[in-house]
Amino acid sequence: MPVPNVNSISHFSNTMVVRELQYDISEMQKQHDTYFDQLTIEQMNIYHRVINCVSNKEHGFFFVHGFSGTGKIFLYKNIVS
Numbered sequence: 001m002p003v004p005n006v007n008s009i010s011h012f013s014n015t016m017v018v019r020e021l022q023y024d025i026s027e028m029q030k031q032h033d034t035y036f037d038q039l040t041i042e043q044m045n046i047y048h049r050v051i052n053c054v055s056n057k058e059h060g061f062f063f064v065h066g067f068s069g070t071g072k073i074f075l076y077k078n079i080v081s
C-alpha cells in the first residue's frame, strides 16, 4: 500500500493553518459587533458563558442544541469572531 509523503502532509496542514490565521482583525471586530447587537437573550447567555471560560483560561466543553433555525450557527459565528 502506498505511504503518503509525510513532508507533503505537514506542508499541506501548515498551509491550511496559515490561511486560517490570515484573518482581518478589524473585519472580524466589525462582524462581531454587528452580530453581537443582534443576539437574543438566550444566545447572549451562552455567548457570555463561553467567552468567560476562554477569558479566564478555564477548560470548558459546550454543547449547544436547539431546533433547526434557532440560531446556533449565528451564535457560533459571533463567538469565533
Ligand SMILES: Nc1ncnc2c1ncn2[C@@H]1O[C@H](COP(=O)(O)OP(=O)(O)OP(=O)(O)O)[C@@H](O)[C@H]1O
Residues within 6 Å of the ligand: 038, 039, 040, 043, 066, 067, 068, 069, 070, 071, 072, 073, 074, 075
Ligand atoms: N439573533 C439573531 N438575530 C438575527 N438573525 C438571527 C439570529 N439568530 C439567528 N438568526 C438568523 O436565523 C437564521 C437561522 O439561524 P442559524 O442558521 O444560525 O440556525 P441553526 O440553529 O444553526 O440552524 P440549523 O440547526 O438548521 O443549522 C439565519 O438566517 C440567521 O442569520
